[in-house]
Amino acid sequence: MKLLTHNLLSSHVRGVGPRGFPLRLQATEVRINPVEFNPEFVARMIPKVEWAALLEAADTVRTLPHARARPEWGGGRGRSHRRPGSLARVGMPRGDLGLCPQLHLVEVPKEPIEGYEHDEKFLRKMHHVLLEVDVLEGTLQCPESGRLFPISRGIPNMLLSDEETET
Amino acid sequence: MQSKEHSQPSLFQRIRQPHLDGTTQPFTGGRSRPGEWPRPSGRRRGLWERSSPPRRLTGNVVQFPPTWLRPAQWKELGLQALPPGLMVVEEIISSEDEKMLLEGINWTEDTGNQNVQKSLKHRRVKHFGYEFHYENNNVDRGKPLPGGLPDICDGILEKWLKKGYIKHKPDQLTVNQYEPGHGIPAHIDTHSAFEDEIVSLSLGSEVVMDFKHPDGITVPVMLPRRSLLVMTGESRYLWTHGITPRKFDTVQASTGHKSGIITSDVGDLTLSKRGIRTSFTFRKVRQTPCNCSYPLVCDSQMKATPPSFPESEREASQLEQEYVHRVYEEIAGHFSSTRHTPWPHVVEFLKALPRGSLVADVGCGNGKYLGINKELYMIGCDRSPSLVDICRERHFQAFICDALAVPIRGGACDACVSVAVIHHFATAERRVAALQELVRLLRPGGKALVYVWAMEQEYNKKKSKYLRENRMSQGKEEEVSSDTPGPELLVEQVPDTGHKEPACRMPSISDFQEGGRNSREVTNSKLPVHTNRTSFHSQDVLVPWHLKGNPGKDKPAEPFGPGGSHDPSAVFHRFYHVFREGELEAACQTLSDVRVLRSYYDQGNWCVILEKV
Numbered sequence: 065m066k067l068l069t070h071n072l073l074s075s076h077v078r079g080v081g082p083r084g085f086p087l088r089l090q091a092t093e094v095r096i097n098p099v100e101f102n103p104e105f106v107a108r109m110i111p112k113v114e115w116a117a118l119l120e121a122a123d124t125v126r127t128l129p130h131a132r133a134r135p136e137w138g139g140g141r142g143r144s145h146r147r148p149g150s151l152a153r154v155g156m157p158r159g160d161l162g163l164c165p166q167l168h169l170v171e172v173p174k175e176p177i178e179g180y181e182h183d184e185k186f187l188r189k190m191h192h193v194l195l196e197v198d199v200l201e202g203t204l205q206c207p208e209s210g211r212l213f214p215i216s217r218g219i220p221n222m223l224l225s226d227e228e229t230e231t
Numbered sequence: 232m233q234s235k236e237h238s239q240p241s242l243f244q245r246i247r248q249p250h251l252d253g254t255t256q257p258f259t260g261g262r263s264r265p266g267e268w269p270r271p272s273g274r275r276r277g278l279w280e281r282s283s284p285p286r287r288l289t290g291n292v293v294q295f296p297p298t299w300l301r302p303a304q305w306k307e308l309g310l311q312a313l314p315p316g317l318m319v320v321e322e323i324i325s326s327e328d329e330k331m332l333l334e335g336i337n338w339t340e341d342t343g344n345q346n347v348q349k350s351l352k353h354r355r356v357k358h359f360g361y362e363f364h365y366e367n368n369n370v371d372r373g374k375p376l377p378g379g380l381p382d383i384c385d386g387i388l389e390k391w392l393k394k395g396y397i398k399h400k401p402d403q404l405t406v407n408q409y410e411p412g413h414g415i416p417a418h419i420d421t422h423s424a425f426e427d428e429i430v431s432l433s434l435g436s437e438v439v440m441d442f443k444h445p446d447g448i449t450v451p452v453m454l455p456r457r458s459l460l461v462m463t464g465e466s467r468y469l470w471t472h473g474i475t476p477r478k479f480d481t482v483q484a485s486t487g488h489k490s491g492i493i494t495s496d497v498g499d500l501t502l503s504k505r506g507i508r509t510s511f512t513f514r515k516v517r518q519t520p521c522n523c524s525y526p527l528v529c530d531s532q533m534k535a536t537p538p539s540f541p542e543s544e545r546e547a548s549q550l551e552q553e554y555v556h557r558v559y560e561e562i563a564g565h566f567s568s569t570r571h572t573p574w575p576h577v578v579e580f581l582k583a584l585p586r587g588s589l590v591a592d593v594g595c596g597n598g599k600y601l602g603i604n605k606e607l608y609m610i611g612c613d614r615s616p617s618l619v620d621i622c623r624e625r626h627f628q629a630f631i632c633d634a635l636a637v638p639i640r641g642g643a644c645d646a647c648v649s650v651a652v653i654h655h656f657a658t659a660e661r662r663v664a665a666l667q668e669l670v671r672l673l674r675p676g677g678k679a680l681v682y683v684w685a686m687e688q689e690y691n692k693k694k695s696k697y698l699r700e701n702r703m704s705q706g707k708e709e710e711v712s713s714d715t716p717g718p719e720l721l722v723e724q725v726p727d728t729g730h731k732e733p734a735c736r737m738p739s740i741s742d743f744q745e746g747g748r749n750s751r752e753v754t755n756s757k758l759p760v761h762t763n764r765t766s767f768h769s770q771d772v773l774v775p776w777h778l779k780g781n782p783g784k785d786k787p788a789e790p791f792g793p794g795g796s797h798d799p800s801a802v803f804h805r806f807y808h809v810f811r812e813g814e815l816e817a818a819c820q821t822l823s824d825v826r827v828l829r830s831y832y833d834q835g836n837w838c839v840i841l842e843k844v
Contacts, residue, residue: 069610069628072589074640076632085640093497108587109608112643201495216495219623221447221616222632226548229636 065220068194070121071113073220075206075213077228083208086117091125091215093201099191106191107181113194115175122172122193312492314442314450316464319490320396323459324387329434333509335383336406354413360403361516368421368801370403370516380404380513388513391430396459399428401513409438411505414476417443417561422468422521423531425514429467431460432513436506439480439493442470445528445557447616447631451493453482458490468525478505527553538758538806540657540771547657554773554806555655556614562803563617565778567597576833577650578603580680580840588645591672593634593665594652598622601629612637634665637672644672647679651836653815654683654807657771662808663818670825673843678828681819685837686767686809695835698764760804770811773804810837 075084172193173186180186204213204220213222313319324332338355359380361370380388384404391397403425407415420429433454440460442450454460462472483493484501493500520531527533527549538554541547559566577600584590586606595601595611596618602609602625611629613619622629632638634652647669656662669679688695761772778801815837816830829840 065630066628068608069630072610072639072643073630074638076636076638082640084638093495105587105606105608109589112589114640217620217623219616219619220630222612222630222638223446223614224633224636225446229633 065199065215065218066195067118067121067125067197067199068109068113070199070204071118071194073204073222075208075211076222077206077209077211077224080206080208084206086114086120086207087204087213088207089121089124089199089202089204091199091202093199094125095198095200097196097198099195101188101191103184103187103191106187106194109194110176110180110190118193119172119174122197125197125199313452314444314466314470316462317442317452317466317470318461318463319452319454320459320461321455321490322457323391323396324432324457326457328387329457331383332387332432332511333434335381336408336509338408354410354415355408357406358404359406360401363403363405363424365801368418369424372516372518384511384513391459396461397428397430397513399426399515401428401430401515403514403516405512405514406509407512408507408509409474409505410507411478412476414474416564417441417471417473419469419471419528420462420467420514422523422525422529423517423534426517427463427467427523429462429512429514431462432511433458433460434509434511436508437480437482437503438474438505438508439482440472440474442466442472443560444470445552445560451481453480453490453493455490465525468523469528479503480505528557538773538804540758544658544661547661550657550806551655554804558776558803558805559615560617562776562778563597563615563621566776567618567621570597570599573599573603574650574682574833576831576838577648577680577682580646580648580678581607584646584678589643590646590648591637591639591644593637593647593649593669593672595619595622595627595629596651598625598627598629600648600650601625601627610639635661635668637668639672641671642674645674645677647672647677648681649679650682651684653681654809655805656808657806659818663821666818667822670822670841670843675843677843679841679843680838681815681841682833682836682838683810683815684807685832685835686770686811687832688766688835690832690835697835698766758806761807767809771806771808774807776803776805777801778803812837815839 070087070089073085073087074082075087077084172189177183177186198218199215200218202215204215204222205211206213211224211228213220215221336357338357359376359378361372361375363370380402381404388397388400392400409415431454433456435456437453437455437458439451440454442452444450452460466472479502481493481500482503483489483491484499520535521529522531523529533553538550541550581590581600581604584604584607588607590607590609592598592600592609592611595613596615598611598621600609601611601622609628611619611622611627612632612634613622613629614631614633616631619629619631630638634649635656649665649669653662653665656665666681669681673679685695688698758771758773759769761767761769761774763775812832816827816839819825819827819839819841824844825841826844827839828842829838831838
């Protein structure tokens with residue numbers, strides 16, 4: 065689950081409404097997935113982002129002490145991690161707070177700067193945060209009801225039980 | 232609530248159990264007893280319920296019904312538990328007994344048609360006591376196989392009965408031999424065929440078996456060599472079990488070949504090469520219909536009440552659970568392999584969207600449309616965890632949810648697509664609600680494209696591809712033959728000649744205008760089963776899906792090739808409400824904040840493009 069996707073997700077537990085956003089992210093396994101940089105594309109995404117939610121999510125991914133980040137295996141677009149052998153032990157990450165050095169989650173600016181459309185440095189930062197950080201394992205929590213939704217193998221399971229959806 | 236769990240750190244530790252030859256070996260797992268577990272009643276409960284704390288029975292034996300938490304909380308606390316009713320007993324037989332059992336199987340085919348060894352594509356099988364028929368996944372209880380269970384099993388079964396590993400003496404045995412690379416698709420052993428207790432002895436090699444709950448939770452369990460897997464209760468009746476066809480398993484590095492759940496802790500995983508594994512699965516044949524507490528997955532109880540037109544939200548939801556969600560989970564691999572050609576008009580819609588649009592594909596299936604236009608940010612969602620898995624394998628953004636409650640913030644999407652989804656909802660209200668959800672996701676000015684299956688399969692005197700014989704149509708709903716697909720036919724847009732003469736006579740009134748249900752066409756409330764490749768005679772139908780293998784061919788998209796418990800022609804029924812001309816458009820008109828931009832017919836489908844105002 066990319067952080068841009070997280071930015072769109074909202075809890076749909078009955079009765080929660082708009083108070084279900086944003087979902088509180090807790091990541092236990094994160095991977096950095098190189099994605100081709102398309103400045104125009106990123107520039108078009110910026111106005112759609114709920115900024116406070118993005119800041120919060122990036123923060124939790126960066127600072128969670130037991131978060132583990134794995135560099136991309138074998139180059140390319142993340143396809144290689146499924147090959148046999150790629151599930152061998154991951155070396156313990158080095159660096160600050162146990163984060164792998166490749167997880168260079170830069171500081172996300174507090175808000176989009178003026179003229180961001182042409183600011184390549186800014187766009188590259190945002191590209192990295194929005195599109196290259198992939199949460200593989202963790203949970204999403206509804207801020208209103210506390211309901212937890214698991215993320216497994218990068219897939220959030222947002223299914224509610226019958227009681228939770230019944231009026 | 233959570234502090235209680237933390238105060239019981241020993242909850243999931245191994246316990247020691249004296250085994251048959253007197254030495255002590257560890258085994259894991261908690262056995263559930265009827266009455267101890269919260270039973271799911273008619274309504275579907277939350278997956279995990281609280282249960283009682285562990286009890287010390289004798290010095291060495293602790294019985295611990297695992298505490299069931301919500302899957303997310305369970306994950307959060309880092310605890311893992313076997314499916315309820317599941318137990319793995321390690322080293323239950325000696326190496327000598329293992330050798331004896333393996334050597335005692337005569338694989339050569341008897342001419343007298345007794346204990347016939349059927350050579351399924353992927354694994355060798357032999358039956359004793361009663362033959363198991365794969366055509367209907369059941370036994371013929373009127374024709375027991377002569378000879379009963381092999382003599383060499385008697386002593387072993389007596390021991391297990393005495394030790395309490397099994398409660399009943401089985402009368403049916405199926406021996407399966409798996410070479411590396413063989414597997415068996417996920418399935419539940421037919422309720423009406425066998426009693427509660429099903430035990431399986433693993434010989435020759437260990438293997439990882441996957442248990443899956445209908446909510447999508449998958450638990451991989453290591454079955455060591457010479458261990459006995461005991462499935463009772465929920466693990467027997469509700470969870471599916473299967474073995475992925477592959478040559479290596481991912482196993483716990485630290486504990487080696489010990490039984491138990493394989494965690495997702497990447498740091499402690501390693502690969503284990505499979506050997507030839509032979510399983511001896513002992514079961515007791517039922518003589519009366521099954522009356523378990525899991526009616527929705529029970530063939531006895533479902534047969535007693537054939538599916539009928541739902542009279543309430545609850546019934547609609549149950550019908551969809553049984554005849555849509557469960558089926559897609561079972562057929563996901565095969566289904567995905569028949570869904571590889573995107574429909575041109577959907578592609579057209581996606582390619583025409585402005586660059587940088589945020590697009591939701593609700594009911595994305597195998598992600599067919601998620602990669603069409605690289606200039607869009609597309610996220611897919613589907614009710615079927617297996618289909619979402621396939622999207623994820625293709626590196627798309629996807630999540631699991633119900634189309635009636637899409638967890639995307641309102642107004643966030645520039646566009647939505649929903650292709651061949653809404654026709655699976657069992658009531659008009661639910662279909663409208665699904666449309667409403669799509670519209671909620673859109674920003675003002677955003678567009679949605681909706682495709683549903685049409686009742687009129689012949690339009691403008693032209694038959695849809697679905698009706699035309701023998702060729703695989705573009706993603707049309709069913710594949711009776713799974714021969715290698717022929718060249719893809721492009722959609723031929725039917726020019727509007729002005730005078731329409733649809734093959735089906737139809738009243739011009741839809742549900743919505745009449746304000747009621749459309750059960751008028753159905754004389755009794757039972758749902759008819761549709762014959763594939765023919766015209767529809769009723770709007771609410773069950774459409775068969777034949778899960779057939781492709782002999783001699785192993786498509787990568789179809790991991791569970793021929794063979795396995797769905798061999799050779801398991802049939803699944805999917806519920807559809809096929810739409811009449813104008814019905815979809817009328818449904819959209821009932822929504823307050825939409826405008827229908829375009830309404831058309833495309834190869835057996837009714838389609839609309841909506842705009843949110």
